[in-house]
Amino acid sequence: MPPPTQQTNTSAAKAAEKSMNPFQVLLLGGMVAAGGLLAVQGVIQAMPVAKASTSYHEAAGEADEALQAAQDALLQGQLESTSTDETFVSVRPLGGTARALRAETRRESGLVAVVETAGSFLPAPRQDPVTPDDMPRLLPQAANTVVSSKTLPVLRIRHDTRLNGETLHGLVVVAPDAELQLRDVVLQGAIVSEAALSEGHLPAFDEQRAPRVRVEGTLRLDDDPLLPGVSLVMPDGVFETGADGANLQIAGDIVAHDVRLHGRGSLFGQLASLRPAECSPGIERVYAGRAPRPWASALDMRGSHAAEYLTYLPAGATRWEDVKPMVDFQFPPKDKP
């Protein structure tokens, strides 16, 4: 039997062989950390979600390209629906000139990417409109419907007329040479000129004879279900506010040869004018600067298409002299809260 001291020494030696010195502990720790990092990187790179995301973006890109091609084809009046090996494009009429486009890319793996858009896709105009005849007006069937409607009264303005503090419902038709002054008026319906209802050729704009709508005080103009999305159509007329401006709340598209709106309020619709429109910054133009929206389906756009720009503007209107305050802009101190 070995002496106890020798037994103890033997156990300690065995324990020393099994345990590690500090250097080995550090070495093992480093290896574990490196292995962990590499494993995490590998897992992240091999994550099916990342791969799926890449595949999805590729598929969505293809669908988007197909949609752009379809839009271009539509604007040239060439396409109703088309498809490729993996991408199918469909066109759905929404009424009037509006169309909904949907591009769908399907992969063999089952992945599906869909891109959709909507707008009034008609052939692009050969040039910007230059006369009232080029401006949007009501579609003939829409005009006939509202004029013959028993639910929407028609108020014809043949001479200079002033409406003050009225609440109206109906279609207001303004004749040439007539001026309609509105003060504190609420109208559910639309204001149109006689030219907007006609199907014939419109003469050149005449400042003196143009039908005119002038707003003072407050105007609330809401579209009617018979003419959804239409608030004012006067391709040969002038829509303006008085010298002191006005408070406006307008829901529906506006078409006029001249638009001069000053004051405050909101315009929930699109705006087309032949001359550059004046629209005070105080009038909030809902959706302005966002993606193009379809025009009202009751409008015959006369070759215009989805409103990439919300009004027709002449080129080269801005000069360097006009933007000097911008060039001279000074940043506020960085510690400003």
Add this chain to the structure above:
Amino acid sequence: MTRLLSKRPLRGATRTDLLLGMGVLGLLLSVAGVPGSEGEKRVLEIAESRIRTAIDLASGLARSTQRPHGVAFDLATERLAVIDSEGRLAHDPLTGHESLVELGQGNLESAVDVTEAAFGRGGRVAIFDAHGLPLAGGRVRLVSGQEERVLTLDPTTGFVDREPAPETPAAPAQPDTANTR
């Protein structure tokens, strides 16, 4: 502790230990080196994204208000601002806040450096007319560590493009996919 250690027989590191240790150190250095470069690229990605957002906002505001708007760059403080035609800070219609953006915001502070911003007669301001189109083209140069990125503003379309990086012998050509606003 002293007692425990004193009971362990100390032995020197073997060649295997040393080789393993050097290998592990190499691995750690290679792993640690990647996030540095990737981090710089990420900083530039974020700065580029902020610049594109500001240019989109300025162009959109110009179009919708029919008044010129612009994006001004401050090289000293690495900031940009969307401004209106009167040279005032514009407000983001979504947030209602003034559009004054620090390119090196938060934990990216001082990580990105705007070394150049030139837009013709506009100087350090990219100006968009009432169409939302630029009055002049230009470029912005961003630097983060060893990484550099140059963004160009097309004078005709207003598109922001990424200028290809200077060619290096080993670097394969990368397709430029960032050509849309």
